[in-house]
Amino acid sequence: MLGVVVVPIVLLAWVSLWGGRAFSTASPLTFDNYARFFANQTYLKLAGSTILHTAILMVVTGVLGYCIAYFLTMKVRSPGWRLALFLAFIVPFWTSTLIRAIAWVPFLGVNGVINQALMSIGATRSPIEAFLYSVTGITMAQVSLYTMMAAGPVVYMLNSIAPQLREAAMTLKATPFTVFRRVTLPLTLPGVVIGQVLVFLNVMADFATVATIGGNKHALLSNLVLLFYESSQIRAASVVAVLLMICMLVGVVIALRVVDIRRLGVER
Amino acid sequence: MDTLAPALAHPPQLTARPQLDLELRSIRKRFGDFTAIDGVSLKVEKGQFVCLLGPSGCGKTTTLRCIAGLEEPDDGDILIGGKEATKEPPWERDIAMMFQDFALFPHMTVAKQVGFGLEMLKKPKAEIKSRVAQVLASFEIAQLADRKPGSLSGGQRQRVALARAMITEPRLLLLDEPIGALDYSLRETVMLELKSLQQRTGISFIWVTHDQNEAFSLGDLVVVMNHARIEQQGSPEEILRRPATAFVASFVQGNNLFRGRVAEASEGLLKVETAVGTFLMPHLAGVVAPSGSAVSFSVRAEQITDTLGYRHLNRLSARCTAVEYFGSVRRHVFERADGEVLKYDQFGAHSARIVPGQIVELGWQAEDTVLHSGKPA
Numbered sequence: 001m002l003g004v005v006v007v008p009i010v011l012l013a014w015v016s017l018w019g020g021r022a023f024s025t026a027s028p029l030t031f032d033n034y035a036r037f038f039a040n041q042t043y044l045k046l047a048g049s050t051i052l053h054t055a056i057l058m059v060v061t062g063v064l065g066y067c068i069a070y071f072l073t074m075k076v077r078s079p080g081w082r083l084a085l086f087l088a089f090i091v092p093f094w095t096s097t098l099i100r101a102i103a104w105v106p107f108l109g110v111n112g113v114i115n116q117a118l119m120s121i122g123a124t125r126s127p128i129e130a131f132l133y134s135v136t137g138i139t140m141a142q143v144s145l146y147t148m149m150a151a152g153p154v155v156y157m158l159n160s161i162a163p164q165l166r167e168a169a170m171t172l173k174a175t176p177f178t179v180f181r182r183v184t185l186p187l188t189l190p191g192v193v194i195g196q197v198l199v200f201l202n203v204m205a206d207f208a209t210v211a212t213i214g215g216n217k218h219a220l221l222s223n224l225v226l227l228f229y230e231s232s233q234i235r236a237a238s239v240v241a242v243l244l245m246i247c248m249l250v251g252v253v254i255a256l257r258v259v260d261i262r263r264l265g266v267e268r
Numbered sequence: 269m270d271t272l273a274p275a276l277a278h279p280p281q282l283t284a285r286p287q288l289d290l291e292l293r294s295i296r297k298r299f300g301d302f303t304a305i306d307g308v309s310l311k312v313e314k315g316q317f318v319c320l321l322g323p324s325g326c327g328k329t330t331t332l333r334c335i336a337g338l339e340e341p342d343d344g345d346i347l348i349g350g351k352e353a354t355k356e357p358p359w360e361r362d363i364a365m366m367f368q369d370f371a372l373f374p375h376m377t378v379a380k381q382v383g384f385g386l387e388m389l390k391k392p393k394a395e396i397k398s399r400v401a402q403v404l405a406s407f408e409i410a411q412l413a414d415r416k417p418g419s420l421s422g423g424q425r426q427r428v429a430l431a432r433a434m435i436t437e438p439r440l441l442l443l444d445e446p447i448g449a450l451d452y453s454l455r456e457t458v459m460l461e462l463k464s465l466q467q468r469t470g471i472s473f474i475w476v477t478h479d480q481n482e483a484f485s486l487g488d489l490v491v492v493m494n495h496a497r498i499e500q501q502g503s504p505e506e507i508l509r510r511p512a513t514a515f516v517a518s519f520v521q522g523n524n525l526f527r528g529r530v531a532e533a534s535e536g537l538l539k540v541e542t543a544v545g546t547f548l549m550p551h552l553a554g555v556v557a558p559s560g561s562a563v564s565f566s567v568r569a570e571q572i573t574d575t576l577g578y579r580h581l582n583r584l585s586a587r588c589t590a591v592e593y594f595g596s597v598r599r600h601v602f603e604r605a606d607g608e609v610l611k612y613d614q615f616g617a618h619s620a621r622i623v624p625g626q627i628v629e630l631g632w633q634a635e636d637t638v639l640h641s642g643k644p645a
Contacts, residue, residue, distance in 0.1 A: 162371065165373060170337075170357070171337075
């Protein structure tokens with residue numbers, strides 16, 4: 001734990017504080033690198049759009065993931081079907097993020113599957129170019145990549161709710177929607193929050209999808225790290241990396257404030 | 269005179285007829301190949317305490333869930349308060365239910381939990397608050413108002429569940445093994461409390477249990493179920509003294525069950541031949557048992573005696589295997605010639621005469637012998 005997690009982080013933070021022109025361990029420690037980052041409007045805008053993009057994805061995957069989880073656990077009665085559907089949802093996760101991102105290219109392209117389908121049903125006459133190499137495309141791909149991350153913990157929480165709780169609410173005159181709002185949703189909230197944390201962390205760190213689907217025309221903070229790294233601006237790269245980490249930490253802390261994840265599964 | 273006549277002809281019947289809180293008209297329910305309820309009919313009068321009694325899997329819980337609306341019967345009608353309710357969802361029925369493990373909402377405080385039903389009825393906040401406080405006080409759980417169920421004991425959970433169900437004053441309270449999850453030492457007290465609560469409020473209780481002590485000490489009406497059907501319904505005394513079927517006789521404690529064939533159906537008494545002798549018993553009202561037909565009958569352990577007189581026409585010799593003393597009762601366990609067990613209960617005040625190993629001639633009166641209807645199981 002100390003060797004693999006703490007040491008690299010400390011190193012990263014240390015490098016981000018290096019001043020001077022020379023790239024050596026003898027560099028004076030300064031916040032100049034950070035000051036330079038915050039002085040640049042483009043970088044700040046990028047940080048803002050990264051957070052906005054992540055927020056949109058969290059909302060979309062959260063709602064979609066909850067619907068899928070609810071459908072899988074509540075509406076699919078046959079255990080065989082439930083397993084089959086669940087596998088269909090999670091099997092794609094056995095490949096790497098990069099490969100899954102690339103797999104979206106033939107779908108989203110000008111002559112891709114989605115455009116062909118839209119044209120064949122007459123929804124559009126000319127192919128929509130906005131899918132590939134655009135923010136829309138990135139969002140669509142990421143939604144498909146991360147929805148199951150939002151759904152998984154919710155499936156677990158839904159399964160842990162005793163059916164008698166919903167029945168008890170019904171015999172107390174609660175309509176199905178009220179049962180959901182007052183009993184099911186509050187009891188699955190920890191699952192929702194964990195799912196959101198997973199999505200948040202992954203989207204913030206996901207440079208591969210943005211690079212492939214965005215076609216290097218679009219970037220988020222994680223791409224900036226890569227960009228700086230590839231151009232040997234190690235100090236700048238570590239500054240962005242540290243800021244990214246701080247963002248993620250803040251996100252997780254907020255999530256923990258909302259729900260006590262440590263008590264998950266203990267409460268009945 | 270003329271003006272009085274029409275008035276006498278009609279209205280009194282309407283008011284005199286007792287109002288039914290619940291009526292089941294031959295309801296049926298299947299789950300795949302399994303028949304859970306097979307033609308159950310039941311009438312519950314206003315303010316009655318009804319116990320559905322039977323072994324597990326007999327359909328008593330499914331019957332309760334049908335009444336609650338949590339299951340929809342495949343066939344038959346359910347009337348609640350005289351109103352057709354078969355297709356009504358649970359939230360539209362005038363019922364409340366207490367679940368076996370209490371089904372308390374883990375995320376709500378006791379006060380929120382108990383007020384839930386009133387909240388669903390859209391009562392004003394102030395009214396809910398005062399009513400909850402009042403109900404919590406009457407169930408002696410006011411000090412738990414801000415606690416969550418996770419930190420409550422079994423007895424406290426039971427009270428919270430009951431308060432939550434009773435607060436809306438439903439017409440029917442359905443209870444699924446409501447004290448089954450409690451410690452044995454608590455059950456007696458809770459039973460007495462629930463009985464007096466039921467009598468005070470006049471709410472009809474439908475209590476599902478597999479414990480005959482509960483059913484006989486609480487129920488105004490006991491409904492014995494087996495294999496998805498009602499075997500017998502009646503007052504505890506009727507069921508204890510006159511078991512209608514071989515199942516009821518064997519399920520209810522204290523009966524000695526015999527199987528045999530009708531040897532002679534004379535005017536006065538029926539003569540039945542069994543592996544351990546021939547016994548006399550009264551005919552069953554309205555049932556003709558022809559000679560040679562297979563029948564079953566029973567006699568209660570306390571009707572048997574070893575002080576035989578001329579009235580004890582039914583006699584049988586058996587070997588005593590054990591004597592159990594319960595204070596009020598001394599129970600003698602005998603082995604019959606056919607290997608079955610025969611129980612003979614004597615008042616505990618009598619001095620012990622029979623010792624294990626002894627062969628004793630026992631007897632009982634023909635009138636105390638109960639012939640069963642239906643095929644012997």
